[in-house]
Amino acid sequence: MPPGAPSPGRAVLDAHLVVDRGTFRLDLPLTIRPGEVVALLGPNGAGKTTALRALAGLLPLTDGHLSLAGRHLDHPGRRIWTPTEQRPIGVVFQDYLLFPHLTALDNVAFGPRRQGLDRQRARQRAADWLVRVGLADHARRKPRQLSGGQAQRVALARALAVDPALLLLDEPLAALDARTRLDTRARLQHHLAGHAGATLLVTHDPIDAVVLADRLVIIEHGQVVQEGDVATVTAQPRTDYVARLVGLNLYRGHADGHLVLITDGFTLVTNDRQHGDVFVAFAPSAVALHPHRPEGSPRNTWPATVAGVQRHGDNLRVQLDGRVTVAADITPAAAAHLRLTPGQTLWVAVKAAETRVYPAAAAATNAGVG
Known part of the structure; x- marks a missing residue:
């Protein structure tokens, strides 16, 4: 892990993400407890991608703060800024973004190598993760030789192999067909249950959110319009978007x-x-x-x-x-x-x-x- 990174067992996200992009402003308070999976939902243009990029260190905050297990990663008021590669965060992108020239094993080993492990130990950790995601016999295959579901599992293994305090999932099932999605969702649920850190799932799919998340946070126009556990939000929607999401007239x-x-x-x-x-x-x-x-x-x-x-x-x-x-x-x-x-x-x-x-x-x- 990067120097000074918190242990994933103690990971707590405490953030107030304020990002100005032209006429759009994201103003999102966000807290995630250890072991908790939070789904961030909203219509196109609501600010979901902006929030994910701010957490990952791809977009600096305009104001507010971002702390993980008590460690400030971004705090404009104190002139604190932590580059992406130094954040104890793992990301699974929508299109997975596996390195096309590397094998599945070396894709997963990439993060541990960046953290300072030698090649042998990084590969051993990667091999262990490929066993966990059921792809031990695909270790030598390159991304073009993997199915969509297999590529998603390699991307998840790569994100978790760095022992992240915060796991970010950006529409992780969107690229899969319906049949593959069902199986992959079940596998993902299993792995998230074993992740001791915090997890943020960015999605537009209410099924993914209901199945995978402990809590829902819904944003529109850059602001939170409703949040709570799945049962509360689905029973008592408070905007047209949430009502459509859960299939109710409101x-x-x-x-x-x-x-x-x-x-x-x-x-x-x-x-x-x-x-x-x-x-x-x-x-x-x-x-x-x-x-x-x-x-x-x-x-x-x-x-x-x-x-x-x-x-x-x-x-x-x-x-x-x-x-x-x-x-x-x-x-x-x-x-x-x-x-x-x-x-x-x-x-x-x-x-x-x-x-x-x-x-x-x-x-x-x-x-x-x-």
């Missing part, structure tokens, strides 16, 4: 008992009693579509216009415009019965019992939910 409104005013003259009836600013959420599967205004049990009905239809698993997801936008999941048989066409007017029905209502935190006031 509205912000003002509650008075069982009634929530969403827009002027448009209210939703809910089972939960609340007062004040709230979010209302319900699944697309809770939305029923009718050619005419339905009679009977649904308490919430309104006319809407079909804006688009897409396949969604075994069902179809119908996007509807109107007084509020809404997504509905229906079966192909139901779609055939309704004879769906763009611009068609239908009636939307949502039972009060299918809704969830929870207070809108002050921090989410400008989160962009209508």
